[in-house]
Amino acid sequence: EAGVAQSPRYKIIEKRQSVAFWCNPISGHATLYWYQQILGQGPKLLIQFQNNGVVDDSQLPKDRFSAERLKGVDSTLKIQPAKLEDSAVYLCASSSSSGGNIQYFGAGTRLSVL
Amino acid sequence: DAKTTQPTSMDCAEGRAANLPCNHSTISGNEYVYWYRQIHSQGPQYIIHGLKNNETNEMASLIITEDRKSSTLILPHATLRDTAVYYCIVRQPGAQKLVFGQGTRLTINP
Numbered sequence: 001e002a003g004v005a006q007s008p009r010y011k012i013i014e015k016r017q018s019v020a021f022w023c024n025p026i027s028g029h030a031t032l033y034w035y036q037q038i039l040g041q042g043p044k045l046l047i048q049f050q051n052n053g054v055v056d057d058s059q060l061p062k063d064r065f066s067a068e069r070l071k072g073v074d075s076t077l078k079i080q081p082a083k084l085e086d087s088a089v090y091l092c093a094s095s096s097s098s099g100g101n102i103q104y105f106g107a108g109t110r111l112s113v114l
Numbered sequence: 115d116a117k118t119t120q121p122t123s124m125d126c127a128e129g130r131a132a133n134l135p136c137n138h139s140t141i142s143g144n145e146y147v148y149w150y151r152q153i154h155s156q157g158p159q160y161i162i163h164g165l166k167n168n169e170t171n172e173m174a175s176l177i178i179t180e181d182r183k184s185s186t187l188i189l190p191h192a193t194l195r196d197t198a199v200y201y202c203i204v205r206q207p208g209a210q211k212l213v214f215g216q217g218t219r220l221t222i223n224p
Contacts (some may be wrong), residue, residue: 031189042214091157101210
């Protein structure tokens with residue numbers, strides 16, 4: 001079974017530029033999550049989708065971050081404009097209700113904002 | 115979700131059992147204890163979870179005290195590949211999001 005795929009693995013941009021990350025969850029997983037992990041900290045949930053609807057985006061900085069999952073499968077997370085403090089690893093995870101809601105994570109995208 | 119407390123770091127010799135403690139003194143009766151680990155440059159990986167009974171799978175064992183205020187993750191024969199940050203998370207049934215703390219950085223030494 002293929003795992004959660006994320007791209008790119010690394011991205012370097014300058015502040016005020018925009019950037020987008022892509023995630024393809026495990027086939028059949030209805031729930032998709034985006035987490036932000038700052039160096040030395042545990043991951044923090046940014047947004048959770050159930051199929052193509054948003055379940056929880058309370059921690060998403062909506063003035064600069066946006067995410068979509070238009071067809072209920074893959075998802076994109078965008079930052080526009082980026083700030084220095086957005087430097088982090090962005091992790092995507094997916095889960096299915098039949099699997100005990102165990103979350104499976106991708107390898108993440110490491111973003112450096114200069 | 116209940117807060118958890120874990121040691122910042124631990125060391126263990128290769129081949130020995132690694133015992134990782136977690137304190138969750140404010141856990142509610144219906145909250146589960148989950149363990150994930152994160153190897154360097156990878157995403158977190160699910161290890162095991164339990165409610166009140168001890169659990170064992172191919173990766174580890176989970177021992178939950180009778181009062182459920184603490185638990186221990188046991189890696190029975192640690193290898194160098196078990197070097198990682200281990201997260202103990204308390205989660206309500208039906209709740210989907212994971213709230214990660216700082217975790218324990220476990221180093222397995224040859």
